[in-house]
Amino acid sequence: xIQMTQSPSALSASIGxxxxxxxxxxxxxxxxxxxxxxxxxxxxxxxxxxxxILEEGxxxxxxxxxxxxxxxxxINGLQPDDVATYYCQQYNNVRTFGQGTKVEIK
Amino acid sequence: QVQLQQRGGGLLKPSExxxxxxxxxxxxxxxxxxxxVRQPPGKGLEWIGEVNRRKTVKxxxxxxxxxxxxxxxxxxxxxxxxNSTTAADTAVYYCxxxxxxxxxxxxxxxxxxxx
Numbered sequence: 001x002i003q004m005t006q007s008p009s010a011l012s013a014s015i016g017x018x019x020x021x022x023x024x025x026x027x028x029x030x031x032x033x034x035x036x037x038x039x040x041x042x043x044x045x046x047x048x049x050x051x052x053i054l055e056e057g058x059x060x061x062x063x064x065x066x067x068x069x070x071x072x073x074x075i076n077g078l079q080p081d082d083v084a085t086y087y088c089q090q091y092n093n094v095r096t097f098g099q100g101t102k103v104e105i106k
Numbered sequence: 107q108v109q110l111q112q113r114g115g116g117l118l119k120p121s122e123x124x125x126x127x128x129x130x131x132x133x134x135x136x137x138x139x140x141x142x143v144r145q146p147p148g149k150g151l152e153w154i155g156e157v158n159r160r161k162t163v164k165x166x167x168x169x170x171x172x173x174x175x176x177x178x179x180x181x182x183x184x185x186x187x188x189n190s191t192t193a194a195d196t197a198v199y200y201c202x203x204x205x206x207x208x209x210x211x212x213x214x215x216x217x218x219x220x221x
Binding site: 001034036038043044045046049050055087089091094095096097098099100 | 141143150151152153156164165166167200206207208209211212213214
C-alpha cells in the first residue's frame, strides 16, 4: 500500500501570508495526486488534480506542485475563508489520503 | 449541475449490516467511476472503494473482506454495504464522483454503530 504523509499537521498564519504544506508518498505516484479542502462540517472540495491543475472555480491563490514522491500545496495570500483542513490523495495505485493539515488564522 | 443524494445510515448495533445508497441527478452516470469515502469522528478521510458502469469494482484492501459496492444503471444509483460492523465503522460516509479525482461529493450521512 502507498502511504501518504502530510506536514505539518497544523499551521497558523496571518491573513495575506504565503502558506505551503507538503505531502510525501511512500513510493512514486507520478503526477496522480489531488488536494482537497474540507471546512468544518462540510464535505471535501477538490482543489487540485494531477498535482498542479486547478479545479474549475477554485481561486487562483491556490497552487500545487511536485511529482513522484514529493508534493506541495501553496496558498498565496491566506484569506479567512481558507480556514480548513487540507488533504492530499494519491490515485496512482487505488487511492490513499494523507492525514491532513489543519490551517488556522493567527 | 450534477448532484449526489445519499440515503440510508443512522444507528446500527454491532454485527449489523450498514447499507447506503447514492443517487446521481443532473448529469451523466455512465461516464465515470463512483466512490465511497468515510470519516470517523475527529479523524481523516478513508477511501472505501469505487465502481463503474461495467461493474468493475476496486476496494480498499483493509476493508475488502467486509465491503460490497454495487451499481444500478437503471436508476442511476450506486450502493455500499458493510457487514459485520463494529464501533470502528462509526463515521460520516460520503459518496463522490470520480473524474480523474473526486470532483463532486454528496453531503455525507452519519452512521453510528453502538449497542
